[in-house]
Amino acid sequence: xxxxxxxLMAVFMSRQVNNGDYISVGTNLPVPTAGVLLAHxxxxxxxKLNILSYFTNLTDIDRFDDLTQIANPRVAKxxxxxxxMEAMVNAITRMDICFAGGIQIDRYGNTNxxxxxxxxxxxKFRGPGSVGTSTVxxxxxxxxxxxxxxxxxxLVEKCDFRSTVGWDRGGADARVKLGLPGGGPQYVITPxxxxxxxxxxxxxxxxxxxxxxxxxxxxxxxxFELVIPGKIEEMKPPTEEELRxxxxxxxxxxxxxxxA
Amino acid sequence: xxxxxxxxxxxxxxxxxxxxxxxxxxxxxVTTNKPMALLRQLMRExxxxxxxxxxxxxxxxxxxxxxxxxxKLITPYVGAEAISPVGPFHSKWAGRTFRVEEVDLGTxxxxxxxxxxxxxxxxxxxxxxxxxxxxNPNLKWLDDPFGGPPVVVAAPVExxxxxxxxSQADRYGNVQHRGAVFVDNLIAQAANKVIVQVEKLxxxxxxxxxxTETTLPCEFVDAVVLAPYGAHPSASQNYYQLDEGLxxxxxxxxxxxxxxxxxxxxxxxxxxxxxxxTHCDYLAAVGLDRLFGLGLEV
Numbered sequence: 001x002x003x004x005x006x007x008l009m010a011v012f013m014s015r016q017v018n019n020g021d022y023i024s025v026g027t028n029l030p031v032p033t034a035g036v037l038l039a040h041x042x043x044x045x046x047x048k049l050n051i052l053s054y055f056t057n058l059t060d061i062d063r064f065d066d067l068t069q070i071a072n073p074r075v076a077k078x079x080x081x082x083x084x085m086e087a088m089v090n091a092i093t094r095m096d097i098c099f100a101g102g103i104q105i106d107r108y109g110n111t112n113x114x115x116x117x118x119x120x121x122x123x124k125f126r127g128p129g130s131v132g133t134s135t136v137x138x139x140x141x142x143x144x145x146x147x148x149x150x151x152x153x154x155l156v157e158k159c160d161f162r163s164t165v166g167w168d169r170g171g172a173d174a175r176v177k178l179g180l181p182g183g184g185p186q187y188v189i190t191p192x193x194x195x196x197x198x199x200x201x202x203x204x205x206x207x208x209x210x211x212x213x214x215x216x217x218x219x220x221x222x223x224f225e226l227v228i229p230g231k232i233e234e235m236k237p238p239t240e241e242e243l244r245x246x247x248x249x250x251x252x253x254x255x256x257x258x259x260a
Numbered sequence: 261x262x263x264x265x266x267x268x269x270x271x272x273x274x275x276x277x278x279x280x281x282x283x284x285x286x287x288x289x290v291t292t293n294k295p296m297a298l299l300r301q302l303m304r305e306x307x308x309x310x311x312x313x314x315x316x317x318x319x320x321x322x323x324x325x326x327x328x329x330x331x332k333l334i335t336p337y338v339g340a341e342a343i344s345p346v347g348p349f350h351s352k353w354a355g356r357t358f359r360v361e362e363v364d365l366g367t368x369x370x371x372x373x374x375x376x377x378x379x380x381x382x383x384x385x386x387x388x389x390x391x392x393x394x395x396n397p398n399l400k401w402l403d404d405p406f407g408g409p410p411v412v413v414a415a416p417v418e419x420x421x422x423x424x425x426x427s428q429a430d431r432y433g434n435v436q437h438r439g440a441v442f443v444d445n446l447i448a449q450a451a452n453k454v455i456v457q458v459e460k461l462x463x464x465x466x467x468x469x470x471x472t473e474t475t476l477p478c479e480f481v482d483a484v485v486l487a488p489y490g491a492h493p494s495a496s497q498n499y500y501q502l503d504e505g506l507x508x509x510x511x512x513x514x515x516x517x518x519x520x521x522x523x524x525x526x527x528x529x530x531x532x533x534x535x536x537x538t539h540c541d542y543l544a545a546v547g548l549d550r551l552f553g554l555g556l557e558v
Contacts, residue, residue, distance in 0.1 A: 083440075129362075130336055132316075138389075
């Protein structure tokens with residue numbers, strides 16, 4: 001079976017994880033969860049995975065139960081320590097990697113989980129809420145923005161509301177000016193593309209095209225002007241080992257292959 | 261010799277301590293450890309005008325909104341992850357039938373800390389640069405007296421009654437989650453009164469055999485209610501997983517209601533809230549086959 005876009009996204013995320021990293025896996029982010037688990041079961045056995053406030057040892061698991069429901073006490077069987085949410089909030093400045101979703105993501109990597117519209121009391125669409133993202137993304141060493149919908153509806157010029165600050169209104173010193181200690185968003189990962197942020201302006205830039213998408217398709221489906229570099233490199237395809245672990249142990253049900 | 265008093269009370273008595281207009285704090289996390297038995301009693305009695313301060317919420321808050329019980333909501337999330345990314349009534353009625361004071365988890369934790377630390381405010385970095393200060397009157401900008409960039413500070417949030425679900429407690433109110441406590445310890449500390457429903461009542465000897473497992477010492481607990489399967493349809497740590505089917509039944513009924521067909525949701529309330537007069541009647545309405553099928557290893 002050919003590699004799906006969601007599998008490529010998971011493989012890319014997996015490669016961002018260093019062995020030993022402290023990572024918190026967020027709610028309702030099955031693709032990032034798959035990426036983190038793939039890293040853990042391949043090159044990052046010493047990563048510290050925090051799921052639902054349990055520190056878990058998942059290195060020897062045959063297969064993972066459920067990528068879709070993190071707030072699930074079944075993960076307790078893998079727990080080697082439990083932290084209160086308060087202790088987790090206190091430890092965010094230690095955290096190496098986290099993931100943020102968004103119903104809107106703007107040119108500078110600010111995200112919105114609050115709602116769409118101009119009047120907060122009369123929204124066109126009310127989102128689920130910020131969950132832990134505002135504080136985590138202010139403080140975590142680096143983070144990745146994830147969406148399953150690469151369209152002008154999600155990738156917008158300006159978010160209607162902001163639940164997290166990425167690079168604010170742009171510039172490499174944007175976060176320093178706000179006094180935010182965390183390292184900010186590194187990549188935006190969509191089913192069509194991997195995007196990063198230009199070094200000086202921090203405007204979103206195309207890094208990799210995920211097949212079968214094309215540059216034209218990506219540009220047409222982005223609600224603002226993306227920075228397009230002169231030469232676009234190809235993402236290194238998944239190795240046999242990455243694909244095998246992903247399909248047999250991380251995602252045996254085939255959620256990322258459109259099966260579950 | 262004097263005797264220590266029991267704090268164990270009936271569910272109905274616990275619910276009676278929560279009047280219309282109260283500020284209630286709800287513990288648990290998304291679809292786990294929600295104090296559903298207590299909340300269902302409040303739903304049955306159609307408590308009105310509540311301010312709900314809650315940890316990341318599942319569909320229980322959506323149900324309370326649907327029943328017109330909520331005036332003001334302070335929670336970082338309403339949804340059920342992949343089962344339903346948003347709550348249908350929360351999503352449709354926010355700002356219309358109830359007010360929202362926007363927080364994320366770190367902001368909520370800060371508001372609760374400010375309350376029990378007795379300070380007028382605490383800084384919260386998570387709100388800096390976000391829309392939270394525009395969407396929450398408890399958040400204000402303040403110049404950093406140490407010369408850094410301006411910061412956002414959060415005012416205390418006071419809770420009248422906290423409602424929490426845990427694995428076990430003794431008759432004196434020593435509570436053990438035997439798993440994650442989520443934000444329950446902070447909600448309890450910020451509340452004027454704390455009610456904990458438990459799967460199991462245990463002896464004080466059993467609590468003393470593992471005192472490091474005690475998550476809420478009796479000082480933080482005013483009342484304990486025995487409610488086996490009391491978190492259903494959410495999951496309960498050590499006991500059962502969430503009942504996805506029942507959540508989907510609610511979601512289908514809720515969506516029909518919002519599209520104009522009110523009958524399925526009326527049927528849902530009748531079956532699961534109004535007709536069962538007690539918590540045990542509710543469990544009977546759900547059915548033992550179904551409940552016992554929710555073991556953690558499936």
